[in-house]
Amino acid sequence: MSSEHNEQYLFPPQVYSVAVSDSEQRFPVRRVYCVGRNYADHAREMGHDPDREPPFFFSKHPDSLIPSGSVFPYPGESADVHHEIELVVAIGRGGRNIAADEALAHVFGYGVGLDMTRRDLQGAAKKAGRPWEVGKAFDHAAPCSAIVPASRIGHPAAGEIRLDVNGEPRQRGDLASQIWSVPEVIAHLSRYFALEAGDLIFTGTPAGVGAVKVGERLTGAIAGIGTIEITVGRGD
Numbered sequence: 296m297s298s299e300h301n302e303q304y305l306f307p308p309q310v311y312s313v314a315v316s317d318s319e320q321r322f323p324v325r326r327v328y329c330v331g332r333n334y335a336d337h338a339r340e341m342g343h344d345p346d347r348e349p350p351f352f353f354s355k356h357p358d359s360l361i362p363s364g365s366v367f368p369y370p371g372e373s374a375d376v377h378h379e380i381e382l383v384v385a386i387g388r389g390g391r392n393i394a395a396d397e398a399l400a401h402v403f404g405y406g407v408g409l410d411m412t413r414r415d416l417q418g419a420a421k422k423a424g425r426p427w428e429v430g431k432a433f434d435h436a437a438p439c440s441a442i443v444p445a446s447r448i449g450h451p452a453a454g455e456i457r458l459d460v461n462g463e464p465r466q467r468g469d470l471a472s473q474i475w476s477v478p479e480v481i482a483h484l485s486r487y488f489a490l491e492a493g494d495l496i497f498t499g500t501p502a503g504v505g506a507v508k509v510g511e512r513l514t515g516a517i518a519g520i521g522t523i524e525i526t527v528g529r530g531d
């Protein structure tokens with residue numbers, strides 16, 4: 296242990312972060328929230344009524360973030376791991392009970408993420424009325440691109456969101472088809488949790504989710520924001 300180690304702590308605390316596009320500075324991550332079923336076509340493909348029921352939320356761990364360009368190790372205890380391409384919102388200013396018409400002022404920027412999902416374990420959890428934790432919050436489950444500041448690109452509310460696997464089209468959607476818009480998601484989420492700078496929100500996936508295999512290359516893009524590329528690797 297280096298002599299500079301602060302002995303207040305038993306071991307060095309970790310700071311988890313994602314890159315900021317065209318910047319030397321990184322975005323330190325506090326929490327990673329996710330929205331379930333936020334595109335009608337995906338709600339339908341999962342067997343749900345796409346009526347506008349209130350949004351619901353689950354979480355991933357900040358240490359499960361991996362950057363674009365990395366290998367996603369196929370996780371254990373699953374034979375059905377799915378890709379879900381998602382718009383990621385990076386919160387730059389905290390608040391609680393944020394009004395939808397003020398919500399965008401709390402956004403630092405946007406990224407392109409993958410809500411990797413052990414679908415078999417999630418399905419079993421749903422059936423048993425158990426938490427989604429093992430299906431959603433496993434190690435490496437949150438690939439995320441660099442965050443692009445809203446000061447540079449504004450607040451995209453429409454535009455294609457897509458994912459290809461080995462160059463073949465898999466997911467196609469448009470941000471304009473979100474059941475709950477980014478301002479509405481922030482408004483709802485901030486009623487349940489005090490948001491802070493450093494929070495990320497994965498905002499749901501369009502239709503076309505499917506299983507990944509070792510060796511496959513996932514390439515995703517959101518118009519006006521950026522791209523992500525991940526290779527599925529063998530498990531540890």
Ligand code: MN
Pocket residue numbers: 329330331332379381410497499500
């Ligand atoms: Mn998702």
